[in-house]
Each structure stands twice: as structure tokens, then as C-alpha cells.
Amino acid sequence: MSSTEPLRSTSPTGDVPPSFSLDQRTVDWVEHPSRPAVELIDQTALPDVERLLRLETVEDVVDAIQRLAVRGAPAIGVAGGLGVALAVRTLAEPGAAISALRDARPTAVNLARAVDRVAAFVHAGPDAVLAEALAIRDEEIASSDSMAAYGVDLFAEICGPQPRVLTHCNTGGLATVTGGTALGVVFALHRIGRLGGVVASETRPLLQGARLTTWELARAGVPFRLAVDGAGPYLIARGEIDAVIIGADRICANGDVVNKIGSYAHALGAARAGIPFIVVAPESTVDLATLSGADVEIEDRSDAEVVGFKSARSAPDGVTTANPAFDVTPSDLVTAVVTDRRVVRFAAGQTWDDVPLGPLRSFS
Numbered sequence: 001m002s003s004t005e006p007l008r009s010t011s012p013t014g015d016v017p018p019s020f021s022l023d024q025r026t027v028d029w030v031e032h033p034s035r036p037a038v039e040l041i042d043q044t045a046l047p048d049v050e051r052l053l054r055l056e057t058v059e060d061v062v063d064a065i066q067r068l069a070v071r072g073a074p075a076i077g078v079a080g081g082l083g084v085a086l087a088v089r090t091l092a093e094p095g096a097a098i099s100a101l102r103d104a105r106p107t108a109v110n111l112a113r114a115v116d117r118v119a120a121f122v123h124a125g126p127d128a129v130l131a132e133a134l135a136i137r138d139e140e141i142a143s144s145d146s147m148a149a150y151g152v153d154l155f156a157e158i159c160g161p162q163p164r165v166l167t168h169c170n171t172g173g174l175a176t177v178t179g180g181t182a183l184g185v186v187f188a189l190h191r192i193g194r195l196g197g198v199v200a201s202e203t204r205p206l207l208q209g210a211r212l213t214t215w216e217l218a219r220a221g222v223p224f225r226l227a228v229d230g231a232g233p234y235l236i237a238r239g240e241i242d243a244v245i246i247g248a249d250r251i252c253a254n255g256d257v258v259n260k261i262g263s264y265a266h267a268l269g270a271a272r273a274g275i276p277f278i279v280v281a282p283e284s285t286v287d288l289a290t291l292s293g294a295d296v297e298i299e300d301r302s303d304a305e306v307v308g309f310k311s312a313r314s315a316p317d318g319v320t321t322a323n324p325a326f327d328v329t330p331s332d333l334v335t336a337v338v339t340d341r342r343v344v345r346f347a348a349g350q351t352w353d354d355v356p357l358g359p360l361r362s363f364s
């Protein structure tokens with residue numbers, strides 16, 4: 001049995017009850033002697049309702065990943081690892097449930113990687129499994145802070161003092177545990193007064209940008225404009241954007257970046273205009289075992305998401321859609337990949353081997 005706890009909804013009277021604290025974790029473990037749970041922010045409800053889901057079955061965790069109640073490569077990796085901990089605590093035979101977690105979404109490398117990593121401890125018992133899942137959670141928290149530090153330094157090196165950035169999809173704390181990847185760098189630049197403006201693209205069809213990035217930017221007090229997806233390359237061409245900064249779901253051995261559909265278009269626009277295209281992702285999203293983006297399974301999602309999600313019906317019943325959830329940006333269009341341990345400049349011909357892992361850093 002799982003529960004939903006509305007923490008905030010826009011009430012009819014307009015008074016808004018207390019909302020999430022700024023350090024609310026996107027996904028976490030709830031320990032309990034008989035009813036342990038994975039607790040997560042229901043991202044399908046944002047921005048209108050701030051609601052935590054307390055999931056006590058692995059099926060509910062798989063469902064939450066598949067319908068993007070929890071989403072974002074690091075966040076679904078953490079959710080998958082915690083789901084394994086839940087499986088070994090609640091099921092006599094957890095194997096099938098663990099496989100279902102691993103297969104819940106195919107593109108972000110973090111999910112399968114985390115499930116495999118935690119499942120390797122099943123033989124050692126539930127406490128060891130949970131400890132490994134919590135270690136992944138804590139690593140992602142530390143990674144967000146470190147990526148912000150490396151990202152701020154890169155912007156200081158390659159952009160002017162007040163860069164106007166375009167970002168796509170959602171890459172804040174909602175896509176990790178806290179902090180974020182690309183949006184974590186944006187928050188850090190804002191905090192030190194080195195941000196000239198933000199354009200968030202809406203990110204059809206599930207509107208991660210319009211719903212989630214705007215919610216996170218507003219809570220952080222960061223001024224922004226919301227743009228329709230197709231506007232990005234034109235805003236760049238008009239000289240309104242100084243850098244594009246996005247996240248990733250899988251970065252391949254050759255530096256190809258797999259990310260939310262629409263990223264490639266922004267990369268083409270950035271290349272044509274000669275502005276930086278910066279990708280921010282933890283090392284947990286780097287997949288050296290996959291040679292290039294051509295080798296990555298791109299998740300195709302439903303027709304219903306295209307024609308019915310939070311919008312007036314925009315097409316007749318029965319329409320067939322094209323709804324790839326991700327695209328591939330070739331590494332030659334990627335100015336730099338910022339991770340929690342290094343910055344690699346692929347467009348300049350660097351490879352992962354050229355830049356050894358540096359230290360985790362703290363951005364205070």
C-alpha cells in the first residue's frame with residue numbers, strides 16, 4: 001500500500017499552504033520496521049500540487065519511474081537503487097522485481113547501472129543492499145555540488161560576466177536528489193551575481209521545462225523567460241543567448257550526448273551562432289561501454305502524451321505520433337561536458353582520456 005501526502009495545493013480560496021522546503025529531497029528512503037518505503041516528489045503534479053508519494057511496493061516504484069513521477073537520470077538511478085532495497089525487504093523472491101526496475105526506462109544509463117550496482121549486494125543481505133543504495137543517493141548529492149563548482153569556473157573561462165543562458169528540459173534538484181546538474185550551475189551563477197538571464201524551453205510533450213524548471217527557478221528567485229521549444233535556435237540566432245546549458249541521460253565513449261528531445265536542435269543553433277553548448281552531468285551518466293549515440297536505445301513514448309497531456313486536444317483521436325523522448329547530439333557540437341570530477345572539451349577534440357578525474361569540489 002502506498003500513500004500520497006498533499007503538502008501543498010492551490011486551494012480554491014487561493015491561500016497556499018506550506019510548500020516544500022528548499023532542501024526537500026526529490027527521492028529518498030523511509031526506514032520502518034514493517035513498512036519501509038521509497039518517498040519521492042510527485043513530479044507529475046508539479047507545479048500545481050506539491051505532493052510526496054510514499055511507495056511501499058516495487059511495482060509502485062517502477063510505475064513512478066515509467067510515468068515520470070520521478071525523472072531525470074540521477075534521480076531515477078537513485079530511485080532504482082532504493083527500489084532494489086525495497087524489493088529485498090518486501091519480497092521473498094526479488095529477482096523479477098529487480099529486473100522490472102532495471103527495465104523501467106531504457107535510455108538513462110543511471111537506472112540500469114544503479115540497479116546492477118545495488119543488486120550485486122543481495123547475497124550480503126538487506127542491510128548491505130540498503131547501504132549501497134544510500135551510498136548512490138549520497139554520491140549524487142555530492143556530485144551536484146561539485147558540478148556547480150566546475151561549471152562556474154568554466155563559465156568564468158569561456159563566457160562574459162553576465163551570460164544569458166538557454167536551458168532545456170529540467171535539470172535541477174528534481175532531476176537529481178538536491179541541487180541539480182545544468183540548472184545547479186545556473187543556480188550557482190545566480191548566487192554569485194554572474195547570470196545575465198535564463199530562457200527555459202518548455203520541453204514538449206511533458207513540459208518538464210514549463211512545469212518543473214520554471215517552478216525551481218521561481219523558488220530560487222531566478223528571473224527567467226519561458227520559450228516554446230522551436231524558439232531556441234532562433235533566439236540564439238537573434239543574439240539573445242550567450243550559452244546553451246543542458247543535462248544528459250547518457251554520455252557515450254565518443255562524447256555523443258543523449259538528452260531530452262530538442263537538445264540537438266539547440267546544439268545546431270549554438271554551433272551556427274558560435275556560442276558554447278555546455279552539457280552538465282555526473283560521472284554516473286558517463287557510459288564508456290557504449291561507443292556512440294547510435295548504440296543507445298532511445299525511448300519512444302505514447303501517442304497520448306503528444307495529443308493529450310495538459311493541453312486541449314490538439315489532434316483527432318487515433319492519430320499516430322512521433323514521440324522519441326531523447327535525441328543524440330554528436331560530440332563535435334559539444335563545447336564541453338562538465339561532470340563532478342572534470343571538464344572535457346569534445347568540440348576541441350578532447351576525449352575522456354585527455355582529462356583525468358579531478359577531485360569532488362564544494363561550491364559554497
Ligand SMILES: CSC[C@H]1O[C@H](OP(=O)(O)O)[C@H](O)[C@@H]1O
Binds near residue numbers: 261
Ligand atoms: C539531470 S538528468 C535530466 C535529464 O533527464 C530528462 O529526461 P526525463 O525528464 O525524460 O527523465 C532530460 O533528458 C534531462 O536533461
